[in-house]
Amino acid sequence: MRAFLAALLVAFAACAFAQSAEVATPDAAVEERLKRLAEELRCLVCQNQTIADSNAPLALDLRNQIRTQIALGRSDDQIREYMVQRYGDFVLYRPPFKATTAVLWLGPLLLIALGAGIFVGVVRKRRVEENPATLNPKRRAEIEKMLE
Numbered sequence: 001m002r003a004f005l006a007a008l009l010v011a012f013a014a015c016a017f018a019q020s021a022e023v024a025t026p027d028a029a030v031e032e033r034l035k036r037l038a039e040e041l042r043c044l045v046c047q048n049q050t051i052a053d054s055n056a057p058l059a060l061d062l063r064n065q066i067r068t069q070i071a072l073g074r075s076d077d078q079i080r081e082y083m084v085q086r087y088g089d090f091v092l093y094r095p096p097f098k099a100t101t102a103v104l105w106l107g108p109l110l111l112i113a114l115g116a117g118i119f120v121g122v123v124r125k126r127r128v129e130e131n132p133a134t135l136n137p138k139r140r141a142e143i144e145k146m147l148e
Contacts, residue, residue, distance in 0.1 A: 030070050037066050037079055042093050050093065 038052035045056040051063055062083070069079045080092070089095040097105050 030067070033070060033076070034063065034066050037076060038063055040080070040093055041066075041083060041091050044087060044091065 035052055039050045041051045041062065043049045043051045043054035043056055043059045043062075045058045046054045049059075051059040065083075066079055069082060074082070083091050089098075089101055095101045095104060
């Protein structure tokens, strides 16, 4: 009788293990879609990594949220919109251009333009200071007299 119960328990355990193995084995299409979406979203803890690259607990939670959304049958756009509603435009690596994100898009261009303007101003100022034609005639005569 004990042998029969032991065999029965082993059979039930094998069935349970087989079912959990099926659940643990991810669908390749779902995982590819998850990876694609995770590479478009920023880790809110790391901020310079995608949630696909981050090992932070929040990134893992966000990946699980995406997995849940995919299981619910939501489209990629709906999942992105869900994340934006929950975390704001900052969660997107490529936020849309609008009034609240204009600084993100135009800031680097403005800094480059400002740097170029300062560079041109400094070069022009040096050129004017080094140009001997700008000396007043009296000072020029004194220098030429010293050179003779």
